[in-house]
Amino acid sequence: MKKKTSESATALLKCKVSQGMFSHERGVLVELPDGRRISALVDKSSVLVSRDPRTGEEVDGRVKVSVLETKKDSALIDLPQPGLAEGPRLRVPKELIEKNNRDS
Amino acid sequence: MILSDREIRETLRQKKILIDPLPTEEQYTTSALDLILGDEIFELKTPEELAREEPRGVERPIVVDPLHIDLKDFLRRYAKPLPQEPDGSFILQPGKFVLGITREYLELPRRSKIAARVEGRSTLARLGLVVHLTAPTIHAGFPGRIVLEMYNFGNYPLRLTPGKLAICQLIFERLGRIPGGPVRTTHAGQRSVR
16 A cells, blocks of 8 residues: 655635734634634734734734645645644635745 | 754754754753743733723623633733833743743744754753743744743742843654645555455
């Protein structure tokens, strides 16, 4: 039996971005169709926003994720950091995922 | 397998991992790397402090629910910077819990097959300082500065000087395989030998 493993691809996950605690941090909020809201604190290098959020504000953004597996309608991804109440691994709808063309 | 100082240096030289700023030679021990305290420390407001900020006549118990927390509002209202001394240092009082960061920014790409563990330093531990409460693992794929959960179990206030104090050590470990990613087999779905 041959087995191949491939390194996971990176992609961008749509989210809301707010300030974190430390200046290098950002808060990300991922809202899933089942009503769950996943909050995580990540390094600012892991998020893409058109402008930095102000104190108390959320802006639309993208967080860089690793894609482990894709199915017809969903993808299993790793956030750069665990969520506050869950681990980093999430199954998300495919419509929340974009290709990451920005990293080398 | 734990990486030795020479292996850590080699891994950096080959750009398999990234540490910025690059460690000085004094930061290395035989099988670990000391990291330096960063310039931000935060504390969470006490219930008494919060109660003082409430209008008269308002009383509430505070329960934090990690499942439903609004991060941006929570951090804005309940976290505050620890005051800095004129020389830029911080004073950590006995019995106080704060959140700090390392000066160093770290990247452990998955393809490097390297993870790490944050540990305290025994010399600081003797003074009562712990720098992580749980979750010492820096997983493969991590990018960022390391946040430290610091508590002073000792009897005396401790002066913590950013940019100078070696606050923790990082132990690097090699993974057996690159993590994540689908497993493909030529016999997927097979129900019999043929």
